[in-house]
Amino acid sequence: MxxxxxxxxxxxxxxxxxxxxxxxxxxxxxxxxxxxxxxxxxxxxxxxxxxxxxxxxxxxxxxxxxxxxxxxxRPAVRRGSITLEEQLLIIQLHSIWGNSMEPCLRWSKIAEHLPGRTDNEIKNYWRTKVQKQAKKLECDVNSPKFRDALRYEYTPRLIEQISRAKHESPSGQLTYGNETESVQVDQSLLPESSSETQVTYGSTVAETWGIDEQSNGNGWLGGGDYWMESEWCEENIWFLQQQLYDDEDGVI
DNA sequence: AAGGTTTCCAACCGCATTCCT
DNA sequence: GAGGAATGCGGTTGGAAACCT
The missing domain is CATH 1.10.10.60 (Homeodomain-like)
Structure with missing residues (x-):
């Protein structure tokens, strides 16, 4: 109508x-x-x-x-599910710009570092996927509890999955459907994770989020339809690294 | 198969900011 | 500098699709 x-x-x-x-x-x-x-x-x-x-x-x-x-x-607009690398970047950038010190969260600022993704898309992703998980854990998405869960539970697993995917593919190439792209995973992004620092809330965060150790990386945050640009990886992971260095006592 | 529920995302809305005259 | 128009942004909503019972 x-x-x-x-x-x-x-x-x-x-x-x-x-x-x-x-x-x-x-x-x-x-x-x-x-x-x-x-x-x-x-x-x-x-x-x-x-x-x-x-x-x-x-x-x-x-x-x-x-x-x-x-x-x-717009020709540059990218379709398909948010990739693992994009998930990682969104989470990291959100922890930099989306913290309570910021007057307001800049989705567009985050979107700048994910070529082809729109602020609307990232916003939808965050609200439908990430906030949902916070709800499941019965905490606020901005609470220290949830931030810890992201930092100590989900992020390392995400990086692990990315690394594993890279490792399993010959000559450092990841194959996503019909597309093959080289992947750069910067291990410096991996936060220190120890048994002491890991947080557990009843069921584990991984269980809550449905992160499967044996999965191909299509965990709770969507995944599935991989698509990546090496340029994106190198440039943005580098950027992220700089942000982390600049912010030694940062929120991550 | 049917009906109910949940999920996802495109599009709208209102307000803020920037630009232009 | 003032005022209005244009643009940008984040929050919210509505409806289609997917999923569940």
Whole structure:
């Protein structure tokens, strides 16, 4: 069912303000709308979204056009499940920028370090997967308890899985479906983990999160559809390393 | 097979910030 | 510098798909 709402288009053209009242479409985008937006942006470039909405013939708001382009139509947008490496990076970056000292969490800042991933995607991932696990452990996602669980239980296992996957593949190559990429796992990311420092809350965190020791890495955080860029790995793991060095007494 | 529940994610909303005149 | 428009951002929602009973 098509949903329209009475709305305003307000654009300025050569210094003249043009305001127009028309029906604005809402809800899911159709293939036709997608191709209209794609064609328009390809021709005229990104930005000035109200103009895009007005001149492309789309009965959408500029905001809606922008969002659709950035989160879906942009050529750089990457599809598929969040990989293990991406999970690791999200968790680490979140602990840097998502702590309580920050006025607000910058998903887009995290997304900058995961090429092809949008802030919306990362936000959804965090809320649906990570927060869910915090709930299972009956603690707040920002609580020290949950942060410890991430640091001492989940992160080492994640790194272990990444390393194992690398080790099992000949010549340091990981094969994900039809794609083969070289993988750089920086062991410095591995937090100190000892029996003393490990935290256990009734059932183990691993059990709660469904991390399978024998699994192929498609644990609780999604996994499954691997896809990776070596450039991403090297550059971002390096970046992360710098962050960790810069923040000796940091939150991780 | 049917109905109920849960999960996932695209899209919306409101507010904040930046840009432009 | 002021005011308004455009853009960006994080939180939330709705509905389709997947899963469970």
């Amino acid at each position: 098509e949903v329209y709402e009475r709305g305003f288009f307000s654009i300025s053209e050569s210094g003249h303000q043009i305001e127009e009242v028309m029906d604005v479409r809402k809800g899911q985008w159709t293939e036709e709308e997608d191709s209209m937006l794609k064609a328009y942006v390809t021709l005229h470039g990104e930005g000035r979204w109200n103009s895009v909405a007005r001149f492309s013939g789309l009965r959408r708001t500029g905001k809606s056009c922008r969002l659709r382009w950035l989160n879906y139509l």
